[in-house]
Amino acid sequence: MLPNTSEAELREVLVGRSVESVGRRGKYLLIGFDDDVWLSIHRKMSGNLLLEPPESPRALHTHFVVTFDPALELRFVDPRKFGRVNLFRSSVELNEFLAERLGPDSLDLDDTLLASKLKGRSGRIKSLLLDQAFVAGVGNLYADEALWEARVHPLRAANTLTAEEIQRLALAIKHVLTQGIERRGTSFSSYLDADGAPGENQEFLNVYGREGQACPRCGTPIRRIVIGQRSAYFCPKEQVESWSRESEPGQPTHV
DNA sequence: AGTCGCCTGGTA
């Protein structure tokens, strides 16, 4: 649960401190306290962060609680215990931690940046999108949604994407994430926001979790394959693995 | 670059 510190140290360092900032880098929530003390929280697969009054009953699997004044509790509820909370004693420490894990934030992507990062990468495009050191913030469902929107097959070698495909993909990544944020998250299972409310983005998914259902653009049944032990959903008609100049005009990017 | 392990719960 807390790989980088003990409960005793957390108490010692955090008690009496004030929150000065709340932010995000990739999938890490960052809480900045006075004296340059920082907390990072990663929800991983099943974690929910709830802000609730101290007198309200705590959900099962509540593993971490910070009590604020005026009375309010930040509760980390995480059935699978994959989530992580880390304490940092300076922004230098925090930034070192983030720098060795995260590439540029996905909301800052543009086609120029994406094109330069794809150069020389022979791996599958979907695996790269899920690599937080490549681009920070894209998860499994948003990767599938973005690849569908950009009409790129998830198994395509990254350095074979055409300029047009890269442009569509950069736009699609920002679009699907922005939509997800506007709809306050994707709650196909148990995701809740800090107020305990589910999001609505699950109502708008085009391919993720929709094996066998019709592609919203062309009606072809959505297919599910496994890439790197993760599900990948795509339209087999519009997202083709072996492309040719006739079907997909444009210059491929070379190493 | 590609696997394995970590955990619990929901569903077919």
Next chain:
DNA sequence: TACCAGGCGACT
């Protein structure tokens, strides 16, 4: 009973 799940770090 078996398989699936918004992730990622360790390991080969």
